[in-house]
Amino acid sequence: MTALQKKQHNPIAHLTDADIEELGRELDAIREEIIVSRGENDAAYIRKIIDVQRKLEIASRGVLLFSLFPPAWIAGTTGLSISKILENMEIGHNVMHGQWDWMRDPKIHSTSWEWDNASPSDMWKHSHNQIHHTFTNVLGRDNDLGYGIMRVDEDQRWHPFYLAQPLWNFLNACLFEYGIAAYDLEIGKYAKGRKDKALFKAQTKAVFAKIKKQATRDYLVHPLLSGPSAVPTLAANATANLIRNLWTHSVIMCGHFPEGVETFEKSSIEGETRGEWYLRQMLGAANISGSDAMHLMTGNLSFQIEHHLYPDLPSNRYKEISPRIQELFERYGLTYAVGPLPQQLGSAWKKVFRLSLPNDFRRKASAAVVASAGPSAIARKVGLTSSPVPERVAA
Amino acid sequence: MTAPAPTLPVLGRLRERVGRLAELVATPLVPADYVDLVDPLRSGADLRGRVVEVVPETRDAATIVIRPGRGWKPHTPGQYVRVGVDVDGVRQWRAYSLTSEHARPDGCVAVTVKAIPDGKVSNYLVRRARPGLVVQLDQAAGDFVLPAVRPSKVLFVTAGSGITPVMGMIRNAVDELDDVVLVHSAPTADDVIFAAELRALAADGRIRLVEKHTDVDGMLGLDDLAGLVPDLAERQTWACGPAGLLDLLEAHWAERGLADRMHTERFRPTVLVTGEGGAVSFSRTGTVVEADGATPLLDAGEEAGVLMPSGCRMGICFGCVVPLRSGAVRDLRDGHVTTAVEGDGVRIQTCISAAAGACDIEL
Numbered sequence: 001m002t003a004l005q006k007k008q009h010n011p012i013a014h015l016t017d018a019d020i021e022e023l024g025r026e027l028d029a030i031r032e033e034i035i036v037s038r039g040e041n042d043a044a045y046i047r048k049i050i051d052v053q054r055k056l057e058i059a060s061r062g063v064l065l066f067s068l069f070p071p072a073w074i075a076g077t078t079g080l081s082i083s084k085i086l087e088n089m090e091i092g093h094n095v096m097h098g099q100w101d102w103m104r105d106p107k108i109h110s111t112s113w114e115w116d117n118a119s120p121s122d123m124w125k126h127s128h129n130q131i132h133h134t135f136t137n138v139l140g141r142d143n144d145l146g147y148g149i150m151r152v153d154e155d156q157r158w159h160p161f162y163l164a165q166p167l168w169n170f171l172n173a174c175l176f177e178y179g180i181a182a183y184d185l186e187i188g189k190y191a192k193g194r195k196d197k198a199l200f201k202a203q204t205k206a207v208f209a210k211i212k213k214q215a216t217r218d219y220l221v222h223p224l225l226s227g228p229s230a231v232p233t234l235a236a237n238a239t240a241n242l243i244r245n246l247w248t249h250s251v252i253m254c255g256h257f258p259e260g261v262e263t264f265e266k267s268s269i270e271g272e273t274r275g276e277w278y279l280r281q282m283l284g285a286a287n288i289s290g291s292d293a294m295h296l297m298t299g300n301l302s303f304q305i306e307h308h309l310y311p312d313l314p315s316n317r318y319k320e321i322s323p324r325i326q327e328l329f330e331r332y333g334l335t336y337a338v339g340p341l342p343q344q345l346g347s348a349w350k351k352v353f354r355l356s357l358p359n360d361f362r363r364k365a366s367a368a369v370v371a372s373a374g375p376s377a378i379a380r381k382v383g384l385t386s387s388p389v390p391e392r393v394a395a
Numbered sequence: 396m397t398a399p400a401p402t403l404p405v406l407g408r409l410r411e412r413v414g415r416l417a418e419l420v421a422t423p424l425v426p427a428d429y430v431d432l433v434d435p436l437r438s439g440a441d442l443r444g445r446v447v448e449v450v451p452e453t454r455d456a457a458t459i460v461i462r463p464g465r466g467w468k469p470h471t472p473g474q475y476v477r478v479g480v481d482v483d484g485v486r487q488w489r490a491y492s493l494t495s496e497h498a499r500p501d502g503c504v505a506v507t508v509k510a511i512p513d514g515k516v517s518n519y520l521v522r523r524a525r526p527g528l529v530v531q532l533d534q535a536a537g538d539f540v541l542p543a544v545r546p547s548k549v550l551f552v553t554a555g556s557g558i559t560p561v562m563g564m565i566r567n568a569v570d571e572l573d574d575v576v577l578v579h580s581a582p583t584a585d586d587v588i589f590a591a592e593l594r595a596l597a598a599d600g601r602i603r604l605v606e607k608h609t610d611v612d613g614m615l616g617l618d619d620l621a622g623l624v625p626d627l628a629e630r631q632t633w634a635c636g637p638a639g640l641l642d643l644l645e646a647h648w649a650e651r652g653l654a655d656r657m658h659t660e661r662f663r664p665t666v667l668v669t670g671e672g673g674a675v676s677f678s679r680t681g682t683v684v685e686a687d688g689a690t691p692l693l694d695a696g697e698e699a700g701v702l703m704p705s706g707c708r709m710g711i712c713f714g715c716v717v718p719l720r721s722g723a724v725r726d727l728r729d730g731h732v733t734t735a736v737e738g739d740g741v742r743i744q745t746c747i748s749a750a751a752g753a754c755d756i757e758l
Binding site for chain 1 (some may be wrong): 416419420422423424428429432481483484485486487706707709710711712713714716728729731739740741742744
């Protein structure tokens, strides 16, 4: 990436203001079609998914009561991992987005849903629904661009801390559930004195309370209920949580980090119109191609572009509108970023490695070696001091 | 030498412990969320019912026989029950009179629904409901009931689906009532709900049945009534039907100083008039604001000093969702109007909704 506004070839230079507004109207029309057609089948879909997930969870935990037996351990852990992934992605993420509020079912509603994750739902909704979805990919506003621990854009200022970012990323992936909770706490902001102390205290308390409940269930109660299988059950639960963490982290990386996704300068969204917001969502996300099973396991975030255009439309409808969205991309001369999972994930990881070094590291390094006059001169040229990019990025 | 048999307190504590354990395992859900998947009608669950039979009564009316959850409290005939039905994916709540015998051997209850033109729920129940359908329920409510000491002379005046609460009363108390007159008006003879049963009761001399069919007799009027029932002043009267008829009856009885002998049950809720803008009431804080049809409720409320939750202020984050207790609002993005009456459980986003008539926000 590099902020769109700074690119040599601006991918939206060919669009006039009128074009963008027309694009907005066309996107509104598609949205309207889906809104008026929501009905029985959609409601049946989410109820079925919830039904299947809960039964799978109970069955898996039941099987794990006998986890001393390897087949039981494998079956139970597999089932529990799938159940946790479904709960996290297709159900939790989407219900909390308000995608199913239209059903007027108080039990499947964004205002009351609590998910099986360390971050309390109201905190997650703030950082995700409100911040990430409003300021998508805006450098300095969307903290999902690196989560404060990574540098994922050339226009984000480099710092030696980022040298180890492949490691931070991997650790974050393994502990993603807690990573999200820490992220939603806005620890960095608090450390800089820019977050209300009382609020931070209250939220920290809420997070610890939630973690305590989750951990008690997975690492104490369920193992104890397993009697002689206590230790294998504990291991099974830890493994299922780890698998869920790694999977969700990977899917989320594919949403905005693969090559081909645009980022935007802070000033570019001042006075942003609805059409311009739509356009930023189109360019600031990437899709994953694959089977229906893959789409389900990603919570339909494989349709990240469609999701960003319409975060509150039922996830089961993204696939159906995808061809029409792609047609719009073509007609307006834009590139639809999509690729199979391994390719997208590889592209995202490659970026994490590449940007752990300062921009243009290779060129500068060889130039420095050639023209070296001393250690401090090398240090300067290789960019281990401030880079000349004007945009400051808040962590 | 023997220990006392386990007493209730011990069992109670055990149940408590098991319940606590279940909570620890179910978190962040509650145990009910799992048990509901297998036994939604158990006692202690949210009150629900399962349709066991749909019995057509007339061309546009049917009796829905429901097995209520085990938490159901027996009703008094004449009362109604609020039923929550998912129609086209959306939960809708309506109130229907209970027409079943008070304590059926099978434990079921019944409501009789007449499909009204454009009626979402009534048409669904009459035409599309099938045995096995699970509906939400409230406990029976209402005071349109016979007193415990039965009156010696009773008059029922009903029209159309207004027969339903009265049928509940008749089915349960006809043996305890010496003198019952039922004046019922329906569009045609075939549209009389429960026709066969009522005519049989009349033939057996247990009630006096006067049928008025609008297609041949015209609409039921006060003069007709006075002529048909000369001693109506001596009768405790229960009336149920369209608002127009009930207004007439209430006025007439009041004029003659007999208001305490007239009991009415009204079906149609207040008609919601939708328009541009309106009075926005914030029921919890007691603030009322006049807002136009272009101002988001979020802005209107904040200007009036109401503490409103908010987020992106552009409709995508759902951070401003609050209950709409009653009234009508319009989505500023696409013009869709959302209406609610108390108990509907409607929630709206205030940042993209404007008043489309009077509305009551629970803040």
